[in-house]
Structure formats: structure tokens, C-alpha cells
Amino acid sequence: MTELVDTALERIHSSANLADLEAVRVEVLGRKGVLAQLSKDMGKLTADERVARGKFINAAKQSLEGAYEALKSKFESAALAERLDAEWLDLTVPAPGPKRGALHPVTQIQWEIEDLFRSMGFSVLDGPEVETEHHNFDALNIPPDHPARDMQDTFWLEGHHLLRTHTSPVQVRGMEKLGPPLKMIAPGRVFRNESVDASHEHTFYQLEGMMIDKDVSVGNLIYFMKTLLTAIFHREVTVRLRPGFFPFVEPGFELDIRCLICGGPGCPVCKQSGWVELLPCGLVNPHVLRASGIDPTEWNGFAFGLGLTRLVMMRYAIDDIRWLQSGDLRFLSQFGGQTA
Amino acid sequence: MKFSYNWIKEFVPTLDLPAEGLERLITMKTAECDGVEKVGPLREGAVVAKVLEAEAIPGYHNQKALVNAGPYGIKTVVCGAPNCRAGLSTIYVPLGTKMVSGVLSDGMLASAAELDINKDHDGIVELDGSEGIPVLDHAIEIDNKSITHRPDLWGHHGMAREVAAITGHALRDVVDMSRLPAPGSPVEVEIEDFTLCPRYSALVFENVTVQPSPLWLQARLMAVGLNPINNIVDLTNFIMAELAQPMHAFDREKLVGRTIYARPAREGESILALNDETYALTPANLVIADASGPIAVAGVIGGDGSAISETTTTIVLESASFQASSVRKTSSALKLRTDASMRFEKAQDPRNTIRALARALELLPILSPGIRLVGGLADCCGPLADPPAIPLDLDWLGRKLGRPMDAAEVRGILESLEFKVDAAFNAAFLVTPPTWRATKDVAMAEDLVEEVGRMIGYDSFPPTPPLVPCAPTYDPPAREFLRHVKRTMAAEGFTEVSNYSFISEEEARRFGLKPEDHVRVLNPIAAGQELMRTSLIPGIHRNVVENARHFDHFRIFEVGHEIHKQADATVKPLERPHLMLALFAKDDGRAGLLELKRVAQFLAPGLEVRAAEAKPFEHSTRAADLYWRDAKIGRLAELHPHLVEAGRASVLDLDLDLLLELTPATVKYTAVRRFPTSAFDLSVVATAREHSGSLEAAIRRLAGPLAEAVEYVREYQGAPLPEGKKSVSFRVVVGAPDKTLSTPEILAIRDGIIDGLTAIGYELRV
Known part of the structure; x- marks a missing residue:
């Protein structure tokens, strides 16, 4: 009997693959297998013998099934390993489908600054690109035939409209819509009738900002600008104010920052002065408040203009402004890396 | 506007700052300076000289002159001026020696142009004996824009008044x-x-x-x-x-x-x-x-x-x-x-x-x-009005500038600028601007804030955080929506371009637009930029053509304003933000169009494409209108091959205002179905150019209210179908909200569809 079982075990172990093994299983453990044969003459045995035979069969069964299961599992693992091996894949081939596109660098900077202002509680407003003379000039204290109109060469449209020369008209629209107190910015496309060259564009982007409240002071303006510019440039900046003439503010300032390249001693970027002119700002002229229906004896505030296009050029060290409106993917696709 | 340093110094005789230092002060206190340059640098060291002898140098146009150069002694100078002659009183400049026309020349005799006295370069200066040499000067260039509001600063006396006030020196009036x-x-x-x-x-x-x-x-x-x-x-x-x-x-x-x-x-x-x-x-x-x-x-x-x-x-x-x-x-x-x-x-x-x-x-x-x-x-x-006095409250002034102000300091500053300051009650002044400041510039107290602030120097006001109310911001919904659109487009592989708002008449016509429907720029910067765009297509088309020179395939988008003329030109034009996508590839163009459709449906789920007649600039059989929530919100088409060489460009145009307007504010929830659905397939034989969309619509209509979904599965052309025919397969999913449909009920729906389709002339492959 032991011999029979040993032979069966050998048969199991000699299986070369899963199919073999399955055949052996039927042969050994099936109805006509070794165990079945051993059970066949049970009826002829004595009670004691039956007990002994039963024990033997059980042991044999365990041994044979164990061998079968072990081998089966081995074959299955091998088969899986083989399949996995066959499924070798070169993951360094390019992924199919389109690559991520890039947002325009002006869009990216604009969003960044918008988010900064929103974190400080400013509303972000839009205004039309086609403006009335009233909103672009008159309400900003630039009456007709005022020489200040020369500062902004204007595209005039039929119907006595114009293309806004700055985002400042949105100040007026914002004050009209929201009233005081007010914290708002207005980014957008503006137009100046000047010839295009490496540093001049007739189409560019600005961001206008305004805060209207009670007793807003020059000291507040300086604090705010310092905070803002430190956030924009990701480093502490030193600012200075000097007089600047813009009819919609009084007093008006040019804000300079300590040159970020040389830090002060002078370099070609700051034309050796140690300072870089960055933005115009000032306390809102009472005429402007009044034109927008706000009582200047009760409210005042500050306003400023940021050149978004200029910031883009500073941020990326772009040497020719014309790239921005070129639509050229060799330029634009470079800006796809960072924005979510 | 240029200012002569010497001239200013004539008005402020005790001025002890050099021109460069003065330039910085003027920039910080008064107006922006664009730099300082020397005027007549050759005047430095120049002296009045007398020509003792002058003789021609053989073979040259120049003369050799013997000159009594005063403190420099007798010099031999080679001079090319025709008026160089013995006895002439002129100007000698010690420039060192060099060989000229074979003669060692020591210094030069100068023309008035060389000395920046005038533009005369025909000969050397002829002095009449009584005149001296103008001394070296410096020109300070002031940015005209920064003195637009200051009539008085368009003359040296006015600028000198500023300089005197800034530096604390006395101002001299030259007018008697x-x-x-x-x-x-x-x-x-x-x-x-x-x-x-x-x-x-x-x-x-x-x-x-x-x-x-x-x-x-x-x-x-x-x-x-x-x-x-x-x-x-x-x-x-x-x-x-x-x-x-x-x-x-x-x-x-x-x-x-x-x-x-x-x-x-x-x-x-x-x-x-x-x-x-x-x-x-x-x-x-x-x-x-x-x-x-x-x-x-x-x-x-x-x-x-x-x-x-x-x-x-x-x-x-x-x-x-x-x-x-x-x-x-x-x-x-x-x-x-x-x-x-x-x-x-x-x-x-x-x-x-x-x-x-x-x-x-x-x-x-x-x-x-x-x-x-x-x-x-x-x-x-005519009658000349006196400038009215302006009340100036010192407390108010301090609040504007950001620190308390000292009365004596304020008075001193205003008086140095020749404002008349009268004390009024309650720490307030009555300030009368001088007539030359009152014509335009100074009329209200805010103007005085500037006078005091700039003279003190803005650096002296401590940066102070503003105390402002804390309130939620007003955020126009369109802004977040535009960001969403742009972000989605970038994520779908489109790169953002930015084009001008101007187009030419020719471009308008090329895209089937009438020039007279456009707002016209009265003073265009150049020919070809005279109309305001009513569509983003001309710019996008240009981007496609130009980028096709460098790339085999690409995706671009622009978000920009279309500007539409109103019937009454004096009414402000209508501005509509639009999204335009373009997909360029060197293939048969089909994949591009469907990809744009997919992206559009990503922005507007359920957006419908309805076949439309192509415009002349579109591929004659590949154009469609886009509808969403029963409104036409855009267009999908391939550009006509005439417009795009060596490739295919599909374009998609969406009206973003409309898209935002139609976007539902809230989602309406329906209970999840409790009973199972059943599905069956149908294959409809149609002519090859039948739109699957209309077949789908017909099936949907025939299936009735129990149809949960009608899905396009595939289509097939070829044997055994006859030439010009195709078979389009749909899967119809049916179910009732309150029970499981029985087989006879399902078959009844199926038969209803088949009968209906057969009745309108379709054959079904079963």
C-alpha cells in the first residue's frame, strides 16, 4: 500500500506543467485513483483493520493533496511570472494624447496679483475696453484740451468712443457701482496709439487699484505699497515716493523701488540711480470722488496703477515686448510649467 | 524741457550744490529729471587767445597758426577754419598735442558749435574784444509730463523758486x-x-x-x-x-x-x-x-x-x-x-x-x-481775479499725510513757495496760492497736501497699516468662470494666445464679415488695423498659419472681446467675451473636429452640434452650429483648405457670456432608480450622409418616456450594404421608475421604434 502511495506521489512530482498536474490529479485523486482503490476493499476488513486503513488513507490523502496543491501553486506562480514578464512595457515612450497647454504669461501674472489682492479683501472688477470720453478722461479730472491728454495717445473710434488708455475708468465704474468704503482692483487690456517696437506696444495690460475709506493717509499708501510689492517680488523691497503728476490723484506720486538687481549702488538696469520707477499712485483727487458720486469731505483714499505687461517682462526678463502679442508658440509654450 | 544750471544759479546765487545733486533733489521734491549733461565741455580751461601769425601748410587745407594763448603761453596750433588770420581774437582750448598735417599742433582753436555756443561751424569764434567765454554749464533735463500742471516751471525763474525752497537759499528776482x-x-x-x-x-x-x-x-x-x-x-x-x-x-x-x-x-x-x-x-x-x-x-x-x-x-x-x-x-x-x-x-x-x-x-x-x-x-x-484763500486744517493735513504736522513747519514750507499764510482759528491756516500757481494747479486743500508732503519728503511719513472694515468682497461671477475656462483649456492641451483687437478690412472680408459692420478706428496706428474685431477668427487664423511653419500639430486658444457696432453709432459698442480654439494637425482633420467637440462638451455638458451650412471660409462640408440649452452659443468648423496650407485646422468659437448665463446655478437632484433597466440594440440603415444625431433623435422620440438612454454604438459601411448606405447601431436602455419592465413591455417599446422608423422610410438590420 505504501508503495502505491509513493508511486502516486512520484507521479504528482513528475508533472511538468499545470495541465500535466491536472491529469495526474484525476488519475491519483479521482474516483479511480489510488485512494479510491485503497477504499475499495474496506468492506472485507475487520473493524480494527478498517480503523488502521482509514488512518492510512487519510494520511495518504493529506500527503497527496498537499503535494498537488504545492505544485499547483508553484506552477501558477511561474505562469503568472511568465505573463508579467511577457508584458514588459517601455514606460519611457511618450504618453499619447495632448500635452498640457500654457496660459499666457500675462494671464498668469494677472491671476497671481488678483489672488494677492483678494487675500487682502479687494474685489476684482472688469470694465469695457471701449470707453466713453467721460469715464476715460473727464471723470478722472482730465477735461478736454487738458495737456494731460497728451500723456496718453488715444485711439478714437467712430461714434465718439475711444479705446481705454488706462484701466483707471474702472475706478470710476467701481465707485459708481459699489460706493464707499471700497477696495477694488481692475486688471485689463489697454490701448495707446504709439508705434510698436521692442519696448513699446499699442496694446498692453494694466492693473488699477483703489482703496476708499475714511482718513486714508500717505502713510497708509506707503505701507500698503511696501506690503504689496514685497509679496509680488517675494522679497523685502524698499520704496520711495516722489512727486508725480496725474490728474486723478492729488497729491500724486511716482513710486520707485530700490533696484532689485544691484540693491542700490547703481547698475545698467536702474541707469546707475539705484532706483527703478515702478508705478504711479496717489491720494484720489476729490474731483474724481465727486464725479463718481462720493462725498470727498467724508471719504478719501488712494489709487495706483500697475503695469502687468511690465511686470511680466521683469519677471521673465523678456527683452522684446512684441513676443507677448505674437501668438508664437515657440515663445508661449515656455510658460506651461507652473500654473495649475 | 532743459534747464541750465548756471541760469538757475543766477536766481539762487548762494546755491552750493553741484548739478547732479540738484537733479536728485528736484526729482524727489518737484519733478522727474531725465539726467544731467555738460554743456560746452570744451569750455573747461578755454581762454581768449590772439592769433599772432597764420600761414598755409603746403599741400593741406589747414593753416599753421601761432597763437598767444594767455596763461598757456604762445602755442602752435593747426587750424582748418578759413577765418583763421593774424590779429583775430578767438578761443583757445588746451587739448594736448598731436600731429596734424605734418605739424605738431598744441591744443585747438574752437568754433562756436564746438563750444555749444551756437550752431556755427563755418569758422572759429571771432571775439570783438570785450566778450569773455561762456563758462561751462550743465543742462538738467526735466520730463515734460511731470510739469504738465506747473505753468511756472516752464521758465528758469519758476524752477529756481523751487530750488530755493528746497535748499533753503534765497531767491533773487531779476525783474525790475x-x-x-x-x-x-x-x-x-x-x-x-x-x-x-x-x-x-x-x-x-x-x-x-x-x-x-x-x-x-x-x-x-x-x-x-x-x-x-x-x-x-x-x-x-x-x-x-x-x-x-x-x-x-x-x-x-x-x-x-x-x-x-x-x-x-x-x-x-x-x-x-x-x-x-x-x-x-x-x-x-x-x-x-x-x-x-x-x-x-x-x-x-x-x-x-x-x-x-x-x-x-x-x-x-x-x-x-x-x-x-x-x-x-x-x-x-x-x-x-x-x-x-x-x-x-x-x-x-x-x-x-x-x-x-x-x-x-x-x-x-x-x-x-x-x-x-x-x-x-x-x-x-481783462479783469484778473485774485486767487481765493484755501482753508487748511492742520489736523486734517496730518491725517492725510499720516503724521501730526507742526504749524511752523507747514507755514515755513508754504511761505518758501510764496504762498500767503494767514493764521485762522482752531489750528487752521488760510492759504492763498501765488497767482502763478493758481491758474490751474492749486485750488483746493488737497493741492496743499502735495506742497507740504513733497517738501517734507514722503520718506518721513511712517508706513501705517490702514484701518478698514472687514467685509466679504464683491466678486463678479464672470471672473471665476473665465479662469475656469482658461484653466480647462490649458489642461486640455491648448496654449493661450493674445491677439490685437484691430483687424483690416481685407481680413474682415476674408472671414465673411462686412467692414461696414465694424466699429472703425478714426486714427489707426497703421493701415490694416482700422477695424475693431467682431470675431477672434482673423487673429487665430494668423496664429495658425504662422505656427504651422514651426510645428506639425498644435492647439491654441484665445479669450478676448468681440466688439460689435450698435445700430446707433453713438451708443457704446457691445463687447462680448469669446473663446476660440484652434487645433492644427497634418491629417484628415476628422479627429481634430471631434476633439474640439469633446472639449466644448466638457465646458458645456450636453452641448449639441447641429449641422449648418458652411461659410465661404469654412470647409464646405464640415461646419456646424453649437447649441446649448436651446440657445446657439457657438460654431465648430474646419477652416477652408485655401486658408491653411499643408494641414488641417479646426476652429471652435463659443460666446462666453451666453455660456455663463446658461450655466445652471444649482443642480437638480432626481432620486436614483430603484428598479433595473433593460437594453436592446438597433441597427438602422440610412444613407451615408444621414446625421447619426437625427437618427438618435428619432429613436429617442419613438422610444417614449420609458427610454432611459439612447446611445450611439458604432456605424458600418460596406458589404453587404449597398453603396451609399450605412448602418448605425444604437443601444436603447429602457426602464420604469416604479417597476421592472416585463419582456412583452420591452418588446413593445422596441417594436414601436422599429415600426416608427420603418414608417419614415428606414430599414433596420436585425
Whole structure:
């Protein structure tokens, strides 16, 4: 009997693959297998013998099934390993489908600054690109035939409209819509009738900002600008104010920052002065408040203009402004890396 | 505008800052400076010299001169000037030695141009013996834009007043008003409208000799960018540069009659001006006229007919004041900006006219020895209002600037700028601006904030966080939506471009748009940029063509405003933000169009594509309208092959305002189905160009309310189907909300669809 079982075990172990093994299983453990044969003459045995035979069969069964299961599992693992091996894949081939596109660098900077202002509680407003003379000039204290109109060469449209020369008209629209107190910015496309060259564009982007409240002071303006510019440039900046003439503010300032390249001693970027002119700002002229229906004896505030296009050029060290409106993917696709 | 450092120093004699230091102070306190440059650098070390001998150098055009160069001793100088001759008194510049024309030349004899005295480069300077050499000067360039509001800063005296106030030095006034004669001139002045011409003052002189001005005066004019012409013209320019008061000299013999009129031009009048141009005038232009007609365009330019010439012996010297806006209008209408018009348009103080004449009375005898004043002063003047006093509350001033203000400091600053300061009660002043600041610049207390703030220096106000209310911000929904659109497009592989808002007539026509439907730019920057775009397609098309030179396939998008003309042109044009996508590839174009459709449906789930007739610029069989929530919100098409070489470009246009408007504010929830659904497939045989969308719509309609979904599965063409036919397969999912459908119920729906389709002529493959 032991011999029979040993032979069966050998048969199991000699299986070369899963199919073999399955055949052996039927042969050994099936109805006509070794165990079945051993059970066949049970009826002829004595009670004691039956007990002994039963024990033997059980042991044999365990041994044979164990061998079968072990081998089966081995074959299955091998088969899986083989399949996995066959499924070798070169993951360094390019992924199919389109690559991520890039947002325009002006869009990216604009969003960044918008988010900064929103974190400080400013509303972000839009205004039309086609403006009335009233909103672009008159309400900003630039009456007709005022020489200040020369500062902004204007595209005039039929119907006595114009293309806004700055985002400042949105100040007026914002004050009209929201009233005081007010914290708002207005980014957008503006137009100046000047010839295009490496540093001049007739189409560019600005961001206008305004805060209207009670007793807003020059000291507040300086604090705010310092905070803002430190956030924009990701480093502490030193600012200075000097007089600047813009009819919609009084007093008006040019804000300079300590040159970020040389830090002060002078370099070609700051034309050796140690300072870089960055933005115009000032306390809102009472005429402007009044034109927008706000009582200047009760409210005042500050306003400023940021050149978004200029910031883009500073941020990326772009040497020719014309790239921005070129639509050229060799330029634009470079800006796809960072924005979510 | 250029300022001469030496000139300023004449008004502020104790000034001890060099030009560069002064430039920085002016920038910080008054106006933006664009730099300092030396005027006449060769004047440094130059001396008056006498030519002792001059002989030609054989074989050369140059002469060899022996020169008595005063402190430098006797020098041998090679000189190319034809006027170099023995006995000539001229100017020697010690420049070191060099070989010239085979002779060792030590230093040089200079022309007036080389010394920045005038533009004469024909020969070396000829001195008459009494004259010295103008000393080295520095020109400080001020940005004109930064003094637009300051009429007084268009002359040296005004700038010197600032310098004196900034540095704490005394200001000297060069004008001696006691020189002015009593009224009673041989010319009469008639002003038609004192608003347009508040004042016209004049003096008449005889025994005038027209000759070059002295070198020092020429050098001054050159330093500030004015060309010396002759002593009379130079005088007017000199006083203008000094006192900001433009003047004009007429040759009196050429005037008709003894009355000078300041009046609007009559219809049809014209004038030949000093620049040899003839200008047609209208009643909008103020002129100075004699009995025969215009002799000058007021405040802009003089007439040629009465100009000073070498033969002039009597002159009328005009010093007048004109309304700023009138001068500006005339100057822009005539496209003529002059030194005079630039000053008048800043609103000059009418009180300045007679100061300029008093100054002329001092200078003219020097410039034209022997000159005689004829009669007295002609001075026609309208009512001149005194500047009103402005109350200035010191506490308010401190709150504006950001720190408490000291009364004595404020008073000191304002008085240094010649504001009159009267103490009022309650720590307040009554401040009267000087007349030259009151014409335009200073009228309210905020203007005084600037005066005090800039003089103290803005750096002295401590940065202070504002105390403002804390409230949620107002955020227009369109902004977040636009960000979402742009982000989605970038994530879908499209790169953002930005195109101009201008297009050409030709571009409009190329894309089936009528030029007359566009808002026109009245002063386009260049031909081809005369219309405001009513579609983003011309720009996107240009991007496609240009980028196709470098790339085989790409995706771009633009978000920009379409600008639409209103029926009434005076109503502001309508601006609609649009999204335009373009996908370029070198294939058969099908995948691109469907990809754009997918992206559109990503933005607007459920967006429908409805076949539409192609426009001429579109592929004739590949164009469709896009509908969402029953509104037409855009267009999908392939560009016509004529427009895109070597590839296919699909474009998609969406009206973003409409898209945002139709976007549901909230989601409506329906209970999740509790009973199972069943599905069956149908294959409909149709002609090859039948739209699967219309088949789907027909099935949906026939399936009735229990149809949960009708899904396109695939389509097939080829055997055994006949040529020109296709089979389109759909899966129909049906189910009831309140029970499981029985097989007969499902079959009934299926049969209903089949019967319905058969009834409208379709065959089904079963």
C-alpha cells in the first residue's frame, strides 16, 4: 500500500506543467485513483483493520493533496511570472494624447496679483475696453484740451468712443457701482496709439487699484505699497515716493523701488540711480470722488496703477515686448510649467 | 524741457550744490529729471587767445597758426577754419598735442558749435574784444509730463523758486518792475474776448539793430535747446526760457494801421507762418491781427509777413496771455506745437506779461545798443481775479499725510513757495496760492497736501497699516468662470494666445464679415488695423498659419472681446467675451473636429452640434452650429483648405457670456432608480450622409418616456450594404421608475421604434 502511495506521489512530482498536474490529479485523486482503490476493499476488513486503513488513507490523502496543491501553486506562480514578464512595457515612450497647454504669461501674472489682492479683501472688477470720453478722461479730472491728454495717445473710434488708455475708468465704474468704503482692483487690456517696437506696444495690460475709506493717509499708501510689492517680488523691497503728476490723484506720486538687481549702488538696469520707477499712485483727487458720486469731505483714499505687461517682462526678463502679442508658440509654450 | 544750471544759479546765487545733486533733489521734491549733461565741455580751461601769425601748410587745407594763448603761453596750433588770420581774437582750448598735417599742433582753436555756443561751424569764434567765454554749464533735463500742471516751471525763474525752497537759499528776482513806462503807446490793442485773451501788453522800440546776440546769451539758449537766430528773436526766447512768458516781436513797419487786434479768425482767413507753412484758419482759432488781417496765430506762431529781418528798425514787442484750452485746440488743429503753445496750454499767469516787458527793457539796450523805447506801455487787460484763500486744517493735513504736522513747519514750507499764510482759528491756516500757481494747479486743500508732503519728503511719513472694515468682497461671477475656462483649456492641451483687437478690412472680408459692420478706428496706428474685431477668427487664423511653419500639430486658444457696432453709432459698442480654439494637425482633420467637440462638451455638458451650412471660409462640408440649452452659443468648423496650407485646422468659437448665463446655478437632484433597466440594440440603415444625431433623435422620440438612454454604438459601411448606405447601431436602455419592465413591455417599446422608423422610410438590420 505504501508503495502505491509513493508511486502516486512520484507521479504528482513528475508533472511538468499545470495541465500535466491536472491529469495526474484525476488519475491519483479521482474516483479511480489510488485512494479510491485503497477504499475499495474496506468492506472485507475487520473493524480494527478498517480503523488502521482509514488512518492510512487519510494520511495518504493529506500527503497527496498537499503535494498537488504545492505544485499547483508553484506552477501558477511561474505562469503568472511568465505573463508579467511577457508584458514588459517601455514606460519611457511618450504618453499619447495632448500635452498640457500654457496660459499666457500675462494671464498668469494677472491671476497671481488678483489672488494677492483678494487675500487682502479687494474685489476684482472688469470694465469695457471701449470707453466713453467721460469715464476715460473727464471723470478722472482730465477735461478736454487738458495737456494731460497728451500723456496718453488715444485711439478714437467712430461714434465718439475711444479705446481705454488706462484701466483707471474702472475706478470710476467701481465707485459708481459699489460706493464707499471700497477696495477694488481692475486688471485689463489697454490701448495707446504709439508705434510698436521692442519696448513699446499699442496694446498692453494694466492693473488699477483703489482703496476708499475714511482718513486714508500717505502713510497708509506707503505701507500698503511696501506690503504689496514685497509679496509680488517675494522679497523685502524698499520704496520711495516722489512727486508725480496725474490728474486723478492729488497729491500724486511716482513710486520707485530700490533696484532689485544691484540693491542700490547703481547698475545698467536702474541707469546707475539705484532706483527703478515702478508705478504711479496717489491720494484720489476729490474731483474724481465727486464725479463718481462720493462725498470727498467724508471719504478719501488712494489709487495706483500697475503695469502687468511690465511686470511680466521683469519677471521673465523678456527683452522684446512684441513676443507677448505674437501668438508664437515657440515663445508661449515656455510658460506651461507652473500654473495649475 | 532743459534747464541750465548756471541760469538757475543766477536766481539762487548762494546755491552750493553741484548739478547732479540738484537733479536728485528736484526729482524727489518737484519733478522727474531725465539726467544731467555738460554743456560746452570744451569750455573747461578755454581762454581768449590772439592769433599772432597764420600761414598755409603746403599741400593741406589747414593753416599753421601761432597763437598767444594767455596763461598757456604762445602755442602752435593747426587750424582748418578759413577765418583763421593774424590779429583775430578767438578761443583757445588746451587739448594736448598731436600731429596734424605734418605739424605738431598744441591744443585747438574752437568754433562756436564746438563750444555749444551756437550752431556755427563755418569758422572759429571771432571775439570783438570785450566778450569773455561762456563758462561751462550743465543742462538738467526735466520730463515734460511731470510739469504738465506747473505753468511756472516752464521758465528758469519758476524752477529756481523751487530750488530755493528746497535748499533753503534765497531767491533773487531779476525783474525790475520800476523800468516799466507809464501807459501811452503808439499802438492800440483791442481784445474781442477777455476769456480767450485775458491780457495783451506791448512795447514799441525804434532804432533797432538786428544782429547776432552776445555769445553768453547764445550759449544760454543753446544750453536749453533753443537755437540762436538774431538778437530780437533771441530776446523773446531768452525771456520765455527765463520767465515762462512767451513773447513775439513784429516788424512795426510791416504792420498795417496802429491797432493790434486779438480776435477769432474770420471764416476763410489764412496765414503764412514763420515756418513757411500756410495755415487755413477758422473762428475756433484766435489770431493777432492788424488792419489787413492775421499777423500771428495767438500763442502758437508768428506770421511771416511781419517777421523780424536784418532790415528791421522798429519793433512791436508782444507779451500776452491766452486761454490754455484755446491755444491747445488751435495747436492740435494746426498740428503745430511750438515752445510758445506748449507753455500757454499749461495756463500761464496773465500777471506775468508786464514782468516780461520789464525784463526786456533791461536786456534790449545790451542786445541792440542805441535802441529807443517809443512812447509808453500798451496794456489791454481783462479783469484778473485774485486767487481765493484755501482753508487748511492742520489736523486734517496730518491725517492725510499720516503724521501730526507742526504749524511752523507747514507755514515755513508754504511761505518758501510764496504762498500767503494767514493764521485762522482752531489750528487752521488760510492759504492763498501765488497767482502763478493758481491758474490751474492749486485750488483746493488737497493741492496743499502735495506742497507740504513733497517738501517734507514722503520718506518721513511712517508706513501705517490702514484701518478698514472687514467685509466679504464683491466678486463678479464672470471672473471665476473665465479662469475656469482658461484653466480647462490649458489642461486640455491648448496654449493661450493674445491677439490685437484691430483687424483690416481685407481680413474682415476674408472671414465673411462686412467692414461696414465694424466699429472703425478714426486714427489707426497703421493701415490694416482700422477695424475693431467682431470675431477672434482673423487673429487665430494668423496664429495658425504662422505656427504651422514651426510645428506639425498644435492647439491654441484665445479669450478676448468681440466688439460689435450698435445700430446707433453713438451708443457704446457691445463687447462680448469669446473663446476660440484652434487645433492644427497634418491629417484628415476628422479627429481634430471631434476633439474640439469633446472639449466644448466638457465646458458645456450636453452641448449639441447641429449641422449648418458652411461659410465661404469654412470647409464646405464640415461646419456646424453649437447649441446649448436651446440657445446657439457657438460654431465648430474646419477652416477652408485655401486658408491653411499643408494641414488641417479646426476652429471652435463659443460666446462666453451666453455660456455663463446658461450655466445652471444649482443642480437638480432626481432620486436614483430603484428598479433595473433593460437594453436592446438597433441597427438602422440610412444613407451615408444621414446625421447619426437625427437618427438618435428619432429613436429617442419613438422610444417614449420609458427610454432611459439612447446611445450611439458604432456605424458600418460596406458589404453587404449597398453603396451609399450605412448602418448605425444604437443601444436603447429602457426602464420604469416604479417597476421592472416585463419582456412583452420591452418588446413593445422596441417594436414601436422599429415600426416608427420603418414608417419614415428606414430599414433596420436585425
